[in-house]
Amino acid sequence: MGRLVMKFGGTSVADIDRIRNVALHVKREVEAGNEVAVVVSAMAGRTDELVDLCRQASADYDRREYDSIVATGEQVTSGLLAIVLQDMGIKARSWTGWQVQVKTNSAASAARISEIDSERLADEMAAGQVCVIAGFQGVSPENRITTLGRGGSDTSAVALAAALEARCDIYTDVDGVYTTDPRIVKQAKKLSRISYEEMLEMASLGAKVLQTRSVELAMVYKVPLQVRSSFDPPNDIPVVPGNNFGPGTLVCDEELIVEQEVVSGIAYSRDEAKVTVRHVKDKPGISAAIFRPLADANISVDMIVQNVSPDGEFANVTFTVMVNDLDTAVSVLESNKEKIGFESLESAPNVTKVSIVGIGMRSHAGVAATMFDTLASHGINILAITTSEIKTSVLIDEDYTELALRSLHTVYDLDAA
């Protein structure tokens, strides 16, 4: 049946009972004839405990030491899953990042994978061993333990699948990718397939099912990626002959999606904050004067809107930053007030970015216009707009989030029958 990388997150391996459940999923795939590698996260809560110890040790801890400390979480889980699999009669062993040789650069806590020695793993898998790999970690050229940044286990899994030329099943606490957040819109539907490009937009726009980096990697290496739930009963899911894919959502090339909707999903993010710089002189270089100091302070700016006064002499510049960066952004601007020459600053943390995403938008006119009309007809004011080829995002007052999502979900025909 081919090679398969299965990835299980922290809540799926939170205790030994859940690890047993994970092992049953693995067993099902082994018995279906697959060669299986498993990538695991730390048991839920353990990473936070370890981070807390680092912080207690020093507010300004060495990130290389942090990596060595935090990487132990995944190491423990991989050993425990190997033991449980063996207990079920399945040949298995654990592998740390350095044992596999998941080679990364030296960027502690934010390392990028450069190469994976997959030959040894491939041999072991061919010989019937389930390779249980500690996710989120690698080894630097200096032979130190590195981590890939939070959520990096998804990236580990996809990178391994790429190296092993395997497909990749990401098991999580939801059973797939939905048209929008089902906690807000009851009629949200699970998508059976979604293209890499769309998933990438959804992920970066706030849908927290998959990490953006892992989707990018899957897209580049054409790794078929399935999102499914580890809480599904592991033995009730028959493996359909000729179809390796189960009941989750498949993230794949757009050619593999037969019935393409115009809008596939609606994402939202409450992590944005709005800043307005009032009454600046509208002259060349003014944007640079505002945004250069923010860039120097390592603050990412997302949406930007500029309104020029009727006489063309002054402008108001509005933009969004991550809500965590808001205080820093304001103080950076205040300390450059004279240089920029603005009259006043306004900031608002209580805004939401709502986005419609769909590959069909490329070939259909009027999709964005429908969005604006719909919001207007519900009395929702649009504070800013950005677009790309396959998405349109608007910034609205946070209080209107649910109303916006529900009305857009209906107007784009996404409500479940």
Add this chain to the structure above:
Amino acid sequence: MGRLVMKFGGTSVADIDRIRNVALHVKREVEAGNEVAVVVSAMAGRTDELVDLCRQASADYDRREYDSIVATGEQVTSGLLAIVLQDMGIKARSWTGWQVQVKTNSAASAARISEIDSERLADEMAAGQVCVIAGFQGVSPENRITTLGRGGSDTSAVALAAALEARCDIYTDVDGVYTTDPRIVKQAKKLSRISYEEMLEMASLGAKVLQTRSVELAMVYKVPLQVRSSFDPPNDIPVVPGNNFGPGTLVCDEELIVEQEVVSGIAYSRDEAKVTVRHVKDKPGISAAIFRPLADANISVDMIVQNVSPDGEFANVTFTVMVNDLDTAVSVLESNKEKIGFESLESAPNVTKVSIVGIGMRSHAGVAATMFDTLASHGINILAITTSEIKTSVLIDEDYTELALRSLHTVYDLDAA
């Protein structure tokens, strides 16, 4: 001032405050001009938690996976201590067993060190880096993580000191080696020096200050070993010029001990249990018939006494095993009852082995006789005796433990002035 390996056990690194205290001890030695490596155990309790997870995963867990899981405890401590040292302005980094290359054989959970690549460490230490090394662990020829067995961090420290040609300070929760257990005998004195041979006997006879293997290793490689308390105030102890050794107990070559006592210390162990095999035929091969099946069941037998009946035809054989092995020993013998041909078995877990230890016993006659007299005069019955060149051990009823220790401590002039 030379090279120094400092070792801190689990209670000394139980939380971040205690790790800070450890760092102050390290700082003192660095500021005195020493090149320092530090070996640390897991934070108190963590190893037990990890062992418990393994047991939950399977009653019959793979010891190689156990090693990979349990070794994370020391890895976390080494990282945390490195962070705390850096925070105090001391150059430091952590090293796992595989990073150092503490090479061991493949015996999972009971690995023996074969070689340590000390060159890299020596270079780093010479360049002013404190090397914080995760104790208890190494790496097998198959590149898997191994552990040295419980208490193995002492062994790690001594092996590193041997490889680095350094002296070794073992910090623990007691401030040295005492003539006997001060919790039982109030007059017990701290020894300023004790020979390797005596310490080895004391350790194997139940004095739990140092692990037997680490003392053996120190003796073979002539590593000067100091036992001292991590709870001493780290800054109040001046480093005496010309004397690298502080206020603990120095374990060293006997030539370095000027005033040699006849008896240096009195050890005891409650971990023994007594088995008597009654009424076996006293013929050649009977000992083998009894002890071979026990050896095959991996049970160590310590003291052996054989009493032959007046007619010389039958004998009772009494011996001791570790109390944990008692049930297995009895069932092994019962299942060989016909082959051995005994009448009945008796077993008693409530016995204590009391031992006097001293290099002076080699050259002084009558030392053991004094022991027997003293015990007899206090009405204590001796159940078995074993001797070596520098120790005499007796087995007595557990109820008499304290009385025996106190009376022997007095008769050999060990009571503190």
